[in-house]
Amino acid sequence: MLLLLSPWLAGFSLFFAYPLVMSAYLSFNHYDLLSPPRWVGLANYRYLFTVDPQVWTAVKNTLWLIGVMVPLQVLFAFGIALMLARAKAGAGVFRTIFYLPALAPPVAATLGFVFILNPATGPVNTILGHLGINGPLWFQDPAWSKPSLTILAIWGVGNTMVIFLAAILDVPRHLYESAALDGAGPLQRLRWVTLPTISPVILFAVILGVIGGLQYFTQAYVAAGVASGQASQAADVTSGNLGYPLDSTLVYPVLLYVHGFSDFQMGYASAMAMLLLVVSFAVTLVIVVNSRKWVHQGSAAK
Amino acid sequence: MTAVPSAAAVVRRRRVPAAVRRRRLLLAVANHSVLVGVAVAFLAPFALITLTALMTSSQALSPRLWPHPFRWHNFVDVFTTVPFWRWTLNTLEYSVLGTLGVVVSSVPVAYALARLQFKGRQAMFMIVLVALMLPPQVTVVPLYVMWAKFHPFGFQFIGTLWPVILPNWLGDAFSIFLLRQFFLTIPEEYLDAARVDGCGELRILSTVVTRLARPAIVAVALFSFLYTFNDFFLPLLYAGEAPHHWVLSIGLSEFRSLHQVQWNLTMAATLLVMAPVIVIFFLAQKAFVEGVTLTGVKG
Numbered sequence: 001m002l003l004l005l006s007p008w009l010a011g012f013s014l015f016f017a018y019p020l021v022m023s024a025y026l027s028f029n030h031y032d033l034l035s036p037p038r039w040v041g042l043a044n045y046r047y048l049f050t051v052d053p054q055v056w057t058a059v060k061n062t063l064w065l066i067g068v069m070v071p072l073q074v075l076f077a078f079g080i081a082l083m084l085a086r087a088k089a090g091a092g093v094f095r096t097i098f099y100l101p102a103l104a105p106p107v108a109a110t111l112g113f114v115f116i117l118n119p120a121t122g123p124v125n126t127i128l129g130h131l132g133i134n135g136p137l138w139f140q141d142p143a144w145s146k147p148s149l150t151i152l153a154i155w156g157v158g159n160t161m162v163i164f165l166a167a168i169l170d171v172p173r174h175l176y177e178s179a180a181l182d183g184a185g186p187l188q189r190l191r192w193v194t195l196p197t198i199s200p201v202i203l204f205a206v207i208l209g210v211i212g213g214l215q216y217f218t219q220a221y222v223a224a225g226v227a228s229g230q231a232s233q234a235a236d237v238t239s240g241n242l243g244y245p246l247d248s249t250l251v252y253p254v255l256l257y258v259h260g261f262s263d264f265q266m267g268y269a270s271a272m273a274m275l276l277l278v279v280s281f282a283v284t285l286v287i288v289v290n291s292r293k294w295v296h297q298g299s300a301a302k
Numbered sequence: 303m304t305a306v307p308s309a310a311a312v313v314r315r316r317r318v319p320a321a322v323r324r325r326r327l328l329l330a331v332a333n334h335s336v337l338v339g340v341a342v343a344f345l346a347p348f349a350l351i352t353l354t355a356l357m358t359s360s361q362a363l364s365p366r367l368w369p370h371p372f373r374w375h376n377f378v379d380v381f382t383t384v385p386f387w388r389w390t391l392n393t394l395e396y397s398v399l400g401t402l403g404v405v406v407s408s409v410p411v412a413y414a415l416a417r418l419q420f421k422g423r424q425a426m427f428m429i430v431l432v433a434l435m436l437p438p439q440v441t442v443v444p445l446y447v448m449w450a451k452f453h454p455f456g457f458q459f460i461g462t463l464w465p466v467i468l469p470n471w472l473g474d475a476f477s478i479f480l481l482r483q484f485f486l487t488i489p490e491e492y493l494d495a496a497r498v499d500g501c502g503e504l505r506i507l508s509t510v511v512t513r514l515a516r517p518a519i520v521a522v523a524l525f526s527f528l529y530t531f532n533d534f535f536l537p538l539l540y541a542g543e544a545p546h547h548w549v550l551s552i553g554l555s556e557f558r559s560l561h562q563v564q565w566n567l568t569m570a571a572t573l574l575v576m577a578p579v580i581v582i583f584f585l586a587q588k589a590f591v592e593g594v595t596l597t598g599v600k601g
Binding site: 005007010012020022026080083084088090094095097100103104105106107108109113123162215222225226229253256260261269270273276277280281 | 330333334336337340341344345347348350351354363364365367407408410411413414418426429433435436437438439440441442443444445446447448450469471472473478503504507528531532534535538539550551552554555557558559565568569572573575576579580583587590591594595
């Protein structure tokens with residue numbers, strides 16, 4: 001038995017427990033990887049909470065993702081799943097089409113979208129132009145960069161959609177039939193039969209979405225780098241462009257990356273990591289505790 | 303109890319008036335129109351990327367949507383202008399070795415957590431769940447320091463892919479979770495029968511369980527292949543500055559910095575990176591959908 005568990009025990013201690021403890025320790029130190037760590041007490045945290053001008057921006061951007069992008073993703077996935085569940089013809093083909101973008105590697109998908117949404121000559125603005133609409137500047141405009149990332153995220157929502165679809169198709173038919181007998185219309189059946197029955201799956205999707213939102217990195221990093229290169233024609237993708245345009249895509253993990261692996265302030269980056277850890281746990285806990293009110297605890301929730 | 307609603311439904315179905323039937327048809331048409339609209343929007347990015355990949359460099363910067371002439375040579379140019387082969391090989395090294403590691407190391411752990419009685423099993427499962435929820439950024443700094451300071455016989459880990467490959471050989475939280483959920487559904491009788499026949503737990507695991515849990519193991523292998531193939535954050539940290547150590551995701555993100563503003567080549571490379579994943583999906587579509595459903599419904 002110990003033999004069965006040994007890989008995990010080793011992995012857990014080496015890649016989970018040790019770095020967690022070490023992260024906490026380093027967060028009280030000044031450490032640049034070259035000279036040994038120097039104890040500085042709470043200085044990193046003081047700087048994090050009161051001085052660093054970019055932290056607040058990064059926190060706001062990440063909160064935007066969790067407050068706007070994640071709910072839109074869940075809503076969209078749910079809507080598509082509902083329509084797919086009612087589709088009489090071609091449900092399999094539609095399911096494949098909606099799932100496919102979820103597979104696109106994030107870097108490739110982001111590059112594709114930065115090009116398609118390129119303000120001057122990109123295909124989307126060209127088509128909008130033919131329709132007499134003056135397209136926005138998308139990834140070049142601080143007000144549109146996060147919505148552009150949201151469109152990209154919705155495009156890749158296939159996983160959630162497939163999970164919702166399976167859950168909706170799993171709702172026992174007799175529940176709908178008895179609701180219909182009681183005179184419930186389609187909307188009422190959705191509200192009082194479908195939603196309560198699949199609520200554990202919705203909770204699962206929300207938690208995964210929020211966790212994904214907290215670690216959202218790749219798309220923001222790549223979009224900022226490529227869009228800024230596009231604007232300056234310098235085609236120079238370095239960390240100096242992160243957050244482009246005007247820090248509007250500077251999400252918390254990107255800022256952590258800048259401090260840790262571009263400036264090599266390992267102590268300060270550890271303090272940022274500890275804050276992320278606490279917030280991740282707090283957010284997950286709040287959702288789980290709150291969910292007792294709306295998640296159906298029937299036989300489905302095992 | 304069950305007979306009542308179904309009998310009523312039969313009665314109801316017989317008496318559907320023409321007006322209701324027309325309304326249902328209309329709803330179905332509306333439903334399908336929306337689905338077709340969304341499907342077109344979902345396919346459009348693939349189409350636009352493909353069209354641009356076939357343009358000349360100057361066309362890609364013009365508002366034209368249709369390539370003229372079709373430049374198939376772009377796909378060859380991708381391999382000659384950047385070390386695309388090298389990136390592909392590096393990516394495969396990470397994906398294949400990483401996936402193998404995940405499967406080999408996670409199956410026994412998941413089996414122990416699902417099927418064996420021992421003290422601390424619940425606590426261990428909780429830790430797996432916590433590890434699953436933890437953002438990778440939380441542990442990334444000390445791990446980087448660890449790999450940077452660890453150089454046995456003068457071997458430098460930073461600048462190679464080993465710091466991202468090796469951890470996969472020591473269990474992966476998501477795979478352990480998914481496999482455990484599946485192992486729980488295997489009827490105990492099968493395992494007991496094997497035990498009566500004198501099989502040890504290791505033997506049971508390597509014969510009975512792996513055979514019964516094949517769909518779940520295939521799903522885990524697929525997911526971890528995809529995850530490693532797509533991974534950007536960890537290779538970005540460890541692979542370093544030298545382009546011949548990069549994986550496809552990093553190479554692609556730096557593509558334009560290596561070769562100015564060649565959108566046509568960039569899109570050709572983008573398509574080439576997307577292609578293997580999409581091919582694998584069509585080859586293993588059933589396993590995929592089963593796997594995704596497994597993560598959600600049984601969670």
